Amino acid sequence: MVVIDSIANGIVIDHIRAGYGMKVLEYLNIDTDSNTVALIMNAVSEKHGRKDVVKLENVTDLDLTALGLVDHNATVNVIEDHIIVRKIKLSLPEKVTNVFRCKNPRCVTSAESGIPHIFHLADAEAEEYRCEYCDEIVKAEDL
Amino acid sequence: MLKGRSLLEPLDFSVEEMETLFSAADRIIDAPDGYADVCRGKILATLFYEPSTRTRFSFEAAMLRLGGQVIGFSEPGSSSVAKGESIADTMRTVACYADLAVIRHPKEGAPRVAALSTGMPVINAGDGGHQHPTQTLTDLLTIRRERGRFENLTIGLCGDLKFGRTVHSLIKALSRYGGIRFVLISPEELMIPDYVRKEVLQKGAAAFDEVRKLQDVMPELDALYMTRVQKERFFNEEDYIRLKDSYILDAEKMRLARPDMMVLHPLPRVNEIAVEVDADPRAVYFKQAKNGMYVRMALIMALLGLERTAEGL
Numbered sequence: 001m002v003v004i005d006s007i008a009n010g011i012v013i014d015h016i017r018a019g020y021g022m023k024v025l026e027y028l029n030i031d032t033d034s035n036t037v038a039l040i041m042n043a044v045s046e047k048h049g050r051k052d053v054v055k056l057e058n059v060t061d062l063d064l065t066a067l068g069l070v071d072h073n074a075t076v077n078v079i080e081d082h083i084i085v086r087k088i089k090l091s092l093p094e095k096v097t098n099v100f101r102c103k104n105p106r107c108v109t110s111a112e113s114g115i116p117h118i119f120h121l122a123d124a125e126a127e128e129y130r131c132e133y134c135d136e137i138v139k140a141e142d143l
Numbered sequence: 144m145l146k147g148r149s150l151l152e153p154l155d156f157s158v159e160e161m162e163t164l165f166s167a168a169d170r171i172i173d174a175p176d177g178y179a180d181v182c183r184g185k186i187l188a189t190l191f192y193e194p195s196t197r198t199r200f201s202f203e204a205a206m207l208r209l210g211g212q213v214i215g216f217s218e219p220g221s222s223s224v225a226k227g228e229s230i231a232d233t234m235r236t237v238a239c240y241a242d243l244a245v246i247r248h249p250k251e252g253a254p255r256v257a258a259l260s261t262g263m264p265v266i267n268a269g270d271g272g273h274q275h276p277t278q279t280l281t282d283l284l285t286i287r288r289e290r291g292r293f294e295n296l297t298i299g300l301c302g303d304l305k306f307g308r309t310v311h312s313l314i315k316a317l318s319r320y321g322g323i324r325f326v327l328i329s330p331e332e333l334m335i336p337d338y339v340r341k342e343v344l345q346k347g348a349a350a351f352d353e354v355r356k357l358q359d360v361m362p363e364l365d366a367l368y369m370t371r372v373q374k375e376r377f378f379n380e381e382d383y384i385r386l387k388d389s390y391i392l393d394a395e396k397m398r399l400a401r402p403d404m405m406v407l408h409p410l411p412r413v414n415e416i417a418v419e420v421d422a423d424p425r426a427v428y429f430k431q432a433k434n435g436m437y438v439r440m441a442l443i444m445a446l447l448g449l450e451r452t453a454e455g456l
Binding site for chain 1: 230248250251259271272273337341
């Protein structure tokens, strides 16, 4: 059993799909040099069998757009004075800007620099996004 | 009101707005001389980053017949694009000189980038294998003039449905009318892209079938829209050679069709329609090319807010 201290103030991202913890950290763009960060991989989960967990000490202001895209089934708990004061339900964002690039080699974003890379949610059930410029449909997990 | 707007994809204009364009085009066809001065003092910029004969000539002829003038380039090598200038910068510069711009570009979505870079109206004249909304205006005007309606028609689309941007635009536009059925005829490798199937066909009211053999469906069609397998859309020449002669419409196949079925083609044709079909009164593709100029005249006037001037003549 691995024991990691609970945090007094910060954010705990729980129920991350096993193996996606690093990706979550990467997309949240957390500065791991100046923040206390705990990444627990392959923890036992009653619901999911295995899960990853991320704990961020003293971090409260996060852009969760990218997180919804990486794993919208994860749960986000905001901790203040050792108590969960808020649970945030993630969902696939309607619009994603400058998080990913379109993979269609014919898309204008592959040639024109300085333009925002924008995707719109096309089908929430199928977890598919559509490129603003070329309409290419991509699975969220392939982004 | 279309004044100041851009036309980037076929659904940018409502059915009613399209109808005003078609009515204006009809009036121009009936009395073209009355429109000779409508655009006097106006300048159209044509930015063709990719070769074009019909679309560019059609836009230029449209503007000249309205009494306006045209500036632009027909291949990027003769412009600052060759020096690496971005689309956005080119557009900002062109907007200093012209009143509206037409852009054709091999990259999909380039006209949207162009429109976002300037307040000037921008018309998409074809972006890669994506959309070609003014060809759709041409196709719709032709169907409307030949058949008098869009509703309750069975439309066959044949050939390269994957990269054929005119096909994508036409399906989008026709899906808004009632009782439409599409018969999509293509080899497996050139089937309609997922975004058209999912966002337009599966969500819309139009029925559709996907088939491989043209002759089997000929008797069912009110209109057959033939397309060319486009060499320039393939990254692999081997695939192009294998697929280029998938469908050839000839007099023998035309015998299977209804006496009033119309054959449309965005042109240029290579060999997908045998020359012998040209003499068949059901072949309307050259008439379609002429309609393209008239509907572009109507579009230019509308985007410049000059419809009233024309109607008053």
